Amino acid sequence: MTTIPVETINIIEQFGPHLAHTKATNLDTSLEPDKIVQTHCCFCGQQCGIQLKVKDNEVIGFEPWYDFPFNQGKLCPKGVKRYLQGAHPDRLLHAYQRDGSASGGFSPLSYEQAISRVAAEIERIQTQYGPHAFGLLSGASLTTEKTYLMGKFAHMCLKTSNIDYNGRLCMVSAAAGNKKAFGIDRAANPWSDILKAEVVWISGANVAECAPITTDYVWQARENGAKIIVVDPRITPIARTCDLFLPVKPGRDVALFNGILHLMIEKDWLDHDFIEQQTTGFEAVAEHVKQWTPQRTAQVTGIAEKAIHRAAELWGTASTSFLMHARGIEHHSHGVQNVLGAINIVLASGRIGREYCGYATITGQGNGQGGREHGQKCDQLPGARDLGNPEHRAYVASVWGISPDDLPPPGVDAYEIMRKIEAGEIKGLLAICFNPLVSLPDNNYVRQQLEKLEFFVAIDFFLNESARHADIILPGSLHEEDEGTVTTAEGRVIKINKAVDCPGEARQDWRIIQDLARALGREQGLTFTGPAEIFDELRQASKGGVADYSGISYEKIEQQHGIFWPCPDDDHPGTPRLFEPGSWNPVAQGQGSFYFPDGKARFNVAEYSPPAEDVDADYPIILTTGRVVSQFLSGTQTRRIGPLIDQYPEPRLEIHPRLAERLGLADGDWATTESRRGSCTLRARVLKTIRPDTVFIPYHWAGGKSANQLTISAQDPISKIPEFKVCAVRVKKADAPPAYASELEAQQ
């Protein structure tokens, strides 16, 4: 049983989240930094360049890095205050074991003892229940080297199928859709292609808050004459001044894309040459969208017919364009269908593979791209290879010096790992860079599963909410304490540089994983001396795959401010723009520019289906969830940074005045939102910027403030992404403030 050892409030007392503010060393302007380290932000997928000021092994501030081409010095508030996560009072400096007699629920033990305990438990569980009874949850904020190592550790050392990662909650619908349509999973264009697009279409992407630097690209396109179309249930800051706002009802995006394609066909706004020569499957899609008349599209999407006509005309008649989407269309039980619908209108326009003709998902996590390429995903091997493909298994096994038969079969996704715990098939779990108790949907269910484990080990630099259930906590490394590569939303491989050493007994994560392998007596293939050596092997393991890194080196990255993969040999400059006419790829072998044997892109019929849980008389309101600009994901880092909490202290329920009035709610009132899975009491924020049939809660908080008490665990059948963006709820004025209001600080 891994229930929390003492009351939550006592754990918080010792381990936080507490807030870090600027203090003496940060404020002393006479301090000359010992060094300034050029690296990147630790948060979102844009991976802005930043220079960290270091004094006495502490990051004391930052200086903009004007020369890094993507952001040219620009940063969002998270990037600006990120340095406050270092030297933080909550930082884990030792290994800990659960101990109900300790005031905070955990007592320190030596690192070596902790490693031995973990290895012994892995050995016990795998011996008793079989290799797959031990599961791993990994993350996409880790460097690509670490994600490669996690995949190798699971598949080669532990021989378990059951590893998956938190990118499952992020970009997998886009990934699956891209693979079905293009044969490759990567943004098709560098962001510079946004700048002179005539139309920029943004679907389900709160660009200003979740990818703030992308804003300047969009505004610069507008300066150059672009029309901006934004599709969202809320008027987000990027939508405020757009040329056309389509207030879509959550969960209906594919219907909109089908309706747009219907009009493109009706008005003959098509690139017939492109469709004929470079794609297949158009006829079936054209037949399918016949039913998506503007009238039906309006009925399903909740968007006015005139606005749908206007959008189709703007999109249909443009000569250049850039379509972007993010979690808003991807976090659905039909997320892949939404993505395929978006790709269909891009392919029908023929506007891809050329300058200012682009398409991309805006990857969410820091290494959302690189973290989904090299083997920590449940069905994957390095180089974006498939664990279920015999040729791919044979190649990677040869690099690893093992027999392909020694590799386990593909495993299950992160949420299914929870269900396997419930079913008693998984007994032990290792989590790194993943806080499932905050980030997975229906988290009351998730808590029950964490409590059911025989053994749970968490590796982290702060004690995140899930780790409160752990038997052993191993102190891992912050972003600035290690080096390695990540791949940005654009597909640009960049270099993270080490600024400071790990404090106390904390270790770089790759050392911890290798120490575990050694303690298990299974260190074969896990004796790397550092990230550079891991990267060298990754280059080999990815060679010939779709995500080919074999021509990338740390030196080349530094010299060129990043290299876009694929980069198949040392002299190759990298590939900023995919699918250019005449381009070569290892799948098409010159047959065409897309990653299929015939070189052609695929139209896919994109089927509309309503959300898994639609509104009804009992739960008549749609809940959608998302982010705010000053917080990041489950808040393990950003809920510990004082100035970011000052900016947006606690989650609020966004609600339209029309709905609020019907419910008797005024701005600032405590409101209880209930779904079939849980309830959550927050203060209401009454705004005219959200659809009157929908409410919104940001998801960064834990416990009683967590939006994921309400969300549904329905998943896309292809990508397995959970439906964070729609479920049915009811809202009422709360009888009294929630208990947490008097017990906890805003961030806790």
Add this chain to the structure above:
Amino acid sequence: MPTPIGKTFFIDPGRCIGCQACVQACSECDTHKGQSMIQLDFIDQLNSPQTVPVVCMHCTSPTCAEVCPADAIKVTDDGVVQTARKPRCIACNNCVLACPFGVPKMHTKMNLMMKCDMCYDRTSVDLKPMCASVCPSQALFYGTWAELEELRPRSRPVNSFQFGGQLIQTRVNMMIPSASLVEHIDVTAAMFEPTVGHDIFADILLDNINQEEPL
């Protein structure tokens, strides 16, 4: 009128996304570390996500300095209006009350009026101010007039502001739509205008929702 190295500060509220990167970065500037001199204003949060960053406009004839009884607010040779001089400031709040833009702030713990000095430590060595460096939307832009003209064809800078009977010229420029005919921004008149309406949709959300639906 150019700043030390021929660069000028421009504000385009049409670009602002309310992220507060400027507010957060301002407190990282070495001349006033730990204190932000920028305030982000929500114009009318019920109706619109519109925000605007309030930075010092660096008036050519600064009211704050003119009303200071202790002569504590100095202007550099190149026209940057500085934080009050600590030995002179008597914390009387005259400047706070008089500034038409609402910029100076009294820091009571220090008995000192503090305000934006356009990151003088940075701009004097040809670095951009912190806020304009980080601003993700480039609503705060610091550069040459040539750069501005190339990057911002849709708008033009204005640096005259009417407050009742007082016409103020500033070194910081506000971007307005190119097509606009005004020569100065009449702030007093604008205070009585609705925050949304004008020539854009009154409500881009309800107007574009399918009207057949009961909401």
